[in-house]
Amino acid sequence: MLKTFTPAVLLLMFALTGIGWTQWSQDPSEALNLPDIPHGYVVTTDSLGGAFIIGTGEDYSRTYCTHINRGGELGWDRWVTFMPGVDIDRALGPYVCPEPGYLIAVLFAEHHNDEDTLWEIRAQKVSLEGELMWPDSGVSVSDTRLRDEVTYTDMIGAESDGEGGLIILWKEDSYRIVGGGNRILERQSFRAQRLSSDGESLWGDNGVEVLPDVDGPANTHEIGGKLVSDGAGGVIMVYHQGGTQVRIIGGQRISNDGEKLWGDTGVLYELNSYLFIGEAVPDNHGGVLFSGQAAQNERLQVRVFRLDQNGDLLFGDGNGVVVKDVHYRDGSYLKYNYLTQASDSIFFVNWNGNTDEEPHSLVQAVNLTGDLVWDWPGLTVNDVDSICFTLTGVTSFQSVIYGWRAARPDSIRRGALYCQRIDMQGNRQWADEGVMLFDRRGWSVSNVITDCHGGAIFKISRYLQHINRDGELGIPLTIRGVDQPLAPGIIEYSLFPNPTNGATTISFLSPLVNNKQLMFFDLQGRLIFKGVIPAGVSSHPIDVSTYPSGSYILQMQTGAFDSQQMLNVVK
Numbered sequence: 001m002l003k004t005f006t007p008a009v010l011l012l013m014f015a016l017t018g019i020g021w022t023q024w025s026q027d028p029s030e031a032l033n034l035p036d037i038p039h040g041y042v043v044t045t046d047s048l049g050g051a052f053i054i055g056t057g058e059d060y061s062r063t064y065c066t067h068i069n070r071g072g073e074l075g076w077d078r079w080v081t082f083m084p085g086v087d088i089d090r091a092l093g094p095y096v097c098p099e100p101g102y103l104i105a106v107l108f109a110e111h112h113n114d115e116d117t118l119w120e121i122r123a124q125k126v127s128l129e130g131e132l133m134w135p136d137s138g139v140s141v142s143d144t145r146l147r148d149e150v151t152y153t154d155m156i157g158a159e160s161d162g163e164g165g166l167i168i169l170w171k172e173d174s175y176r177i178v179g180g181g182n183r184i185l186e187r188q189s190f191r192a193q194r195l196s197s198d199g200e201s202l203w204g205d206n207g208v209e210v211l212p213d214v215d216g217p218a219n220t221h222e223i224g225g226k227l228v229s230d231g232a233g234g235v236i237m238v239y240h241q242g243g244t245q246v247r248i249i250g251g252q253r254i255s256n257d258g259e260k261l262w263g264d265t266g267v268l269y270e271l272n273s274y275l276f277i278g279e280a281v282p283d284n285h286g287g288v289l290f291s292g293q294a295a296q297n298e299r300l301q302v303r304v305f306r307l308d309q310n311g312d313l314l315f316g317d318g319n320g321v322v323v324k325d326v327h328y329r330d331g332s333y334l335k336y337n338y339l340t341q342a343s344d345s346i347f348f349v350n351w352n353g354n355t356d357e358e359p360h361s362l363v364q365a366v367n368l369t370g371d372l373v374w375d376w377p378g379l380t381v382n383d384v385d386s387i388c389f390t391l392t393g394v395t396s397f398q399s400v401i402y403g404w405r406a407a408r409p410d411s412i413r414r415g416a417l418y419c420q421r422i423d424m425q426g427n428r429q430w431a432d433e434g435v436m437l438f439d440r441r442g443w444s445v446s447n448v449i450t451d452c453h454g455g456a457i458f459k460i461s462r463y464l465q466h467i468n469r470d471g472e473l474g475i476p477l478t479i480r481g482v483d484q485p486l487a488p489g490i491i492e493y494s495l496f497p498n499p500t501n502g503a504t505t506i507s508f509l510s511p512l513v514n515n516k517q518l519m520f521f522d523l524q525g526r527l528i529f530k531g532v533i534p535a536g537v538s539s540h541p542i543d544v545s546t547y548p549s550g551s552y553i554l555q556m557q558t559g560a561f562d563s564q565q566m567l568n569v570v571k
Helices: 006-017
Strands: 041-045 050-055 061-068 087-098 102-112 117-125 151-159 166-177 182-194 208-215 222-230 237-240 248-254 267-270 274-282 290-294 299-306 321-327 335-341 345-353 363-367 387-398 399-407 416-423 435-438 443-448 458-459 463-467 493-497 503-508 516-522 527-533 539-543 550-558 561-569
Touching: 006 050, 041 087, 041 443, 041 458, 050 087, 061 087, 061 102, 061 274, 087 151, 102 151, 117 166, 166 222, 166 237, 208 248, 237 274, 248 299, 290 335, 299 345, 321 363, 335 387, 345 387, 387 443, 399 443, 399 458, 416 458, 435 458, 435 463, 493 561
Parallel strands: 274 335
Antiparallel strands: 041 050, 050 061, 087 102, 102 117, 151 166, 166 182, 182 208, 222 237, 237 248, 248 267, 274 290, 290 299, 299 321, 335 345, 345 363, 387 399, 399 416, 416 435, 443 458, 458 463, 493 503, 503 539, 516 527, 516 550, 550 561
C-alpha cells in the first residue's frame, strides 16, 4: 500500500501534476519543474534510465519521494512517505539504488521517553511502483539510540553490496556537557552495517567497528571521510585526520562479510603537506582513487592519490600526483575538486578555481599509474568567452558529460546552463561552445546522474533536464553502440552487479520473445564467449568467475541490431 502525506500536504505536493509535466523538454528555455520547497530535492538514478526524486518537508518532519521514467513522465500519482510509522523521519542520506528499480534511503527516526529525545538510524526500501518494501517504520541500522543532547551522527556514505542490499558507514560524535551548557567533543566512533535486500542486519545489532574510537582534542579526530565500493561487495573508506594541521590520510577496507581487510586500525600515511579530501571513486581493481586540496609553502594544489586493494598508497612517492598548482594570494583559491570515471583506467579531475585567472574551467585526466593524460595544465570545456561555475560531471560511454553555469558577456546568454561531452582523448563531442541545457540566470547545476544510456539528467535548482549521448535535449536513446542513433527493435535490459567478481545477471524489462545470441569480447576485440539466451526469460545469469580482471564488451544480437554494454570484472 502506498503511504502518503495528509491531504493538506498532498494539496501542495500535487502541484507537481498540475504544471503540464508530461515528458522531457527539447526546448532549452523550458525544463521539468518541481514544486518549490524550502529544503529542495535530491535526484538519484533508478538504474533503468529514470530517476527517483527525494524531498524533505518544511519542518524536516517527513522525507518523501516520487519517480520519473526514462521519458521524463511521472511514474506515480502521489508522493510516498518513507516512514509513516514513526514520529518523525529526517533525511540523513545517502540514497542508493542497490539493484535496478529499487531505492534505499537512510533516515533518522525520533523516539521519546520521559527524560530524553532519542534518535535512531533507520532505512527504508521503495520499489519502482512506489511500494514500501520494508515495515512502515523502516528497519534499524543500529539499535544504539543516540541522545540528541550528547551524541551527533554524521553519515559517511553507503554503497551497494552487489546483492541488492547496501553497506552503510556513519560517525558518532560524543560530547561532554560542561558549565554554561557548552559541549566538549570527547570521542568519535566509526561504525558500519550491512543490510540485505530484505532489510536484515547482517553484521549484528550494532554493526561493526570500522576504526577504533578516537579520543582526545577535536583537532586529532578523523574528519572528511568518503566511501566507495571495492567492486567485490565490500567498501573502502578514506579520510584525512586532524583539524587545521592535516598531514595524515588514512583508509580502511571492509569485506562483504564485515572483515577489516587493512588491519584493526586501517592504514595511515603522513604527507608532506596539509590535505583535505575532496572526492573519491573506485579504481576498478579493488582500490580507490581520491582527490584533495593540498597546501604547502604558500602554494595551493589539487592532488590525486590511489590506495590499491592492499591499502598501499601510490602516486608520487605517496604524496599524490599534482594536477593543479597555484601560488596562494588574496583572491586565489582551489576548492570543490571532483573525480569522475571515464573508463576502467582513466579518471577525469576538475576543480573550481579563481575565475579571474581562468575564465574557462579546466579538466585533467589521470590514469592508474598516476600519469597525467593531457598536456599541462589540462583542457577547457569550451573555447568561447565564458566564465564557468560549478562544473559537474557524470560518466558516459568512454567519456564524461559536464554541465556548468556560463556567465557570458552578452546580456542574452549571461547565466545560462551549458553542457559538453569530452572523450578520453580530450575531444569535445558536441559543438565547441557546448549545448545550452537550460536558459536561466543565476542558477547552477547542483546534481547530475546518468540516464544509463550514455546521456545525463541534470538537476538545476528545482528544474530537471535531460540530454542524450548525442547532445540532443529530451530525446532518450537506448543501449546501443556508442554513437549509433535510436532505432526500433532494441531490447531494453540492465546488467547487475557491475562491476562483479564472479557472476552477473542480465534483467530484461519484458520477457524475450525470441532467442538472442550473446557474445563477450575483450577490449582488443577478441571473442571470449558465445552463447544463446532462450526466449521467454526475464533474467539470465552469467558466470564470469574465470575471467581475468578488466573490462569486457557484452554484445547481444537483437534482430538487425547489436546492443552493447560494458562489464567490469574485479578480482
